[in-house]
Amino acid sequence: MSLTDKFGRPITDLRISVTDRCNYKCVYCRTGNDGALYSDLAFSEYLRMCRVLVSLGITKIRITGGEPLLRRGVIDFVKELRSLDADEALDIALTTNGHLLAELVQPLKDAGLNRVTVSMDAVDRERFARITRVPDGFDNVLSGIRAVREAGLWPVKVNCVLMRGFNEDQIAAFGRFAREEGVVVRFIEFMPLEEDRVWSPQVVVRLDEILQRMAEYMPLVEIPHALSETARRYRFEDGVGEIGIIAPVSHPFCGHCSRIRITSDGKIRTCLFSVWDHDLYGLMRRGASDEQLEQFIRDVVQRKEERHHIGEADFVPASRTMVHIGG
Ligand code: SAM
Numbered sequence: 001m002s003l004t005d006k007f008g009r010p011i012t013d014l015r016i017s018v019t020d021r022c023n024y025k026c027v028y029c030r031t032g033n034d035g036a037l038y039s040d041l042a043f044s045e046y047l048r049m050c051r052v053l054v055s056l057g058i059t060k061i062r063i064t065g066g067e068p069l070l071r072r073g074v075i076d077f078v079k080e081l082r083s084l085d086a087d088e089a090l091d092i093a094l095t096t097n098g099h100l101l102a103e104l105v106q107p108l109k110d111a112g113l114n115r116v117t118v119s120m121d122a123v124d125r126e127r128f129a130r131i132t133r134v135p136d137g138f139d140n141v142l143s144g145i146r147a148v149r150e151a152g153l154w155p156v157k158v159n160c161v162l163m164r165g166f167n168e169d170q171i172a173a174f175g176r177f178a179r180e181e182g183v184v185v186r187f188i189e190f191m192p193l194e195e196d197r198v199w200s201p202q203v204v205v206r207l208d209e210i211l212q213r214m215a216e217y218m219p220l221v222e223i224p225h226a227l228s229e230t231a232r233r234y235r236f237e238d239g240v241g242e243i244g245i246i247a248p249v250s251h252p253f254c255g256h257c258s259r260i261r262i263t264s265d266g267k268i269r270t271c272l273f274s275v276w277d278h279d280l281y282g283l284m285r286r287g288a289s290d291e292q293l294e295q296f297i298r299d300v301v302q303r304k305e306e307r308h309h310i311g312e313a314d315f316v317p318a319s320r321t322m323v324h325i326g327g
Contacts, residue, residue, distance in 0.1 A: 007255075009258060010258055011301050012057060018066075019067070021066045026121065029161075029327075030323050031195040040071070043073050043077045045284065046262070050084065052293045052297065056297060056298070060093065061093070062093040065095075065264065066264060066326070068095070078111040081112065091114050093115040094115070094116050095327065097132075099137050105153070116157070121162075122170050124170060127166070149181070157185075158178075160186070163190045163205070164202065171205075174243075184244055186243070187243070187244070187245050188246045189249040193272060193321055201311055207232070207250050218237055221234060227253075230246050248308070249310050252310075260304070261325060272308070272325060272327075273318045275319045278300045280296065283296055
């Protein structure tokens with residue numbers, strides 16, 4: 001079985017948000033106060049959605065949020081996801097801010113997790129606090145990253161959203177960090193998905209500038225990568241250390257997008273920039289069979305948007321911000 005959209009793109013990658021609560025308030029994502037919340041579902045409900053999607057050809061599931069580690073049941077959820085595929089081919093990944101990761105990473109690995117990506121937007125402690133609006137999170141996140149490495153979940157990926165005025169001067173320091181810590185640092189161009197609506201083209205730190213700033217520390221050489229990979233991959237000139245750049249604004253990769261998302265309240269989103277979502281949970285609640293869910297998902301996939309319109313005159317903001325979508 002496989003899912004293909006009307007542009008011929010195979011849909012193999014699911015990102016599922018298990019909560020839209022978060023213990024961080026990163027400037028590029030959330031607003032400074034608590035903000036409105038949608039609801040979380042029981043893990044058994046996410047599991048049923050995943051089971052149906054895996055039967056339709058999804059081969060990668062990334063658990064995200066909000067902050068997914070705020071839900072302690074996440075370890076059992078990983079175990080149950082792992083039991084969905086007898087031949088262990090399913091790739092199960094997690095995106096987290098790392099605050100609670102140090103103690104959870106080994107149990108998560110034992111449950112069947114394959115990969116972890118940790119968000120960290122500055123290597124400077126004070127800058128980190130300014131971006132996350134959390135005064136004392138830095139040490140937790142650093143311990144979390146090191147714990148992933150010690151647990152042997154390779155490669156350890158660290159995501160850094162760049163926002164002019166906040167952290168563009170951290171690029172070279174992140175280069176050093178990647179080499180010293182043995183992690184892949186991936187810079188992400190800031191997208192207009194934040195609660196505070198402060199996005200403008202000028203705030204985006206683009207791929208070319210990232211390469212230029214890194215070259216002042218040490219030049220990068222591009223590594224060939226699969227077209228469906230969101231990140232362009234680079235190694236340092238001397239062969240030590242890897243950097244990724246995810247450049248949805250300056251170098252969109254929509255033509256190779258293989259993703260769909262499920263929000264914490266059970267809606268399918270076919271694009272980060274969708275202006276509507278599709279109520280899978282509503283259908284489940286009304287007693288739909290697995291076959292009816294399958295048909296619904298197939299129909300929804302046919303409506304996947306061709307591309308985003310960031311920076312264009314006809315850009316319409318997404319109907320949800322990142323924390324309520326699940327990045
Ligand atoms: N709480 C987890 C975390 O911090 O990784 C998971 C959820 S977070 C929404 C997922 C990813 O989205 C993070 O890597 C974050 O940096 C990224 N993100 C959030 N808002 C963004 C924006 N406006 N533009 C680009 N990336 C964004």
